[in-house]
Amino acid sequence: MDLDFLLIQKMKMGDEQAINVFVRKYYPEIFRYCRLHIRDYGYAEDMTQETFVKFFGTFGQYRHYGKVLNYLYVIAANVCKDYYRKKSELTMEELPEKADCVIEKINERLDVCAAVEKLPEELKEVAILFFFQEIKQKEIGEILGIGLPLVKYRIKRARELLSSWLGKENGL
16 A cells, blocks of 8 residues: 555544655655746745645545545645746846856866756656656656656757756766
8 A cells, every 4th residue: 555645544534643654755855946947046935935835735625536645746836936027036146156166076066957957848857857866767757747758759849948058068
């Protein structure tokens, strides 16, 4: 039997310990997802917390059909989109500053983040889920509500664009 199903059943019965276990289990993944979308650590924490607030706000209607993490990713994606709608002036300035850092890894990471920010929204979402969150293509399709062929195409297209941009920027 699915362990998440049992955990959710305990949560529905009001088991506080089950709720704590649930949050501790999924908080790091959702925070990482929000952090990839929102470069500011504090705002990413806020968006993560808001994701769980929204999940528990509609918990009574939740039906466990598969992976609860996928459902949390959908909520987190909507929370992040709402954040950008409210703060439409947020752009590349939200990336961490390089601040005279000579460490090559940090510069590469910033280049990658900047390149991902330039991707069209539908490619960026797939790229974050696939490359950073390491989610399987089939699950990405379920999360985004699109077919597997479209997921594969978007990953391929994102890879091509990122390779092109990073190759030119880094002299590769």
